[in-house]
Amino acid sequence: MNKDQVKGAIKDAAGKVQEKAGEAVGNTDQQDKGVVNQVEGKVQKAYGDVKEVLKGNK
Numbered sequence: 001m002n003k004d005q006v007k008g009a010i011k012d013a014a015g016k017v018q019e020k021a022g023e024a025v026g027n028t029d030q031q032d033k034g035v036v037n038q039v040e041g042k043v044q045k046a047y048g049d050v051k052e053v054l055k056g057n058k
Contacts, residue, residue, distance in 0.1 A: 002052060008045025012038050 019034025021027075 002048050002055075004048030004051060005045050006048075008041045008043070008048055010041070011044060012041030015039075015041055 015034045015037030017034070018037060019031050022030030022032075022034055
């Protein structure tokens with residue numbers, strides 16, 4: 001596991017928390033930011049996954 005996989009997973013999880021917190025208080029801005037963070041986290045984790053695959057093929 002590399003740093004991009006870890007950071008991506010953390011960002012995804014934090015985005016989920018942020019989205020749910022926004023829902024709880026009725027703040028759509030926070031909900032939107034949470035969704036954006038989830039997407040960014042998923043992309044970063046996928047990038048890390050690709051790096052791991054390429055590292056294994058060397």
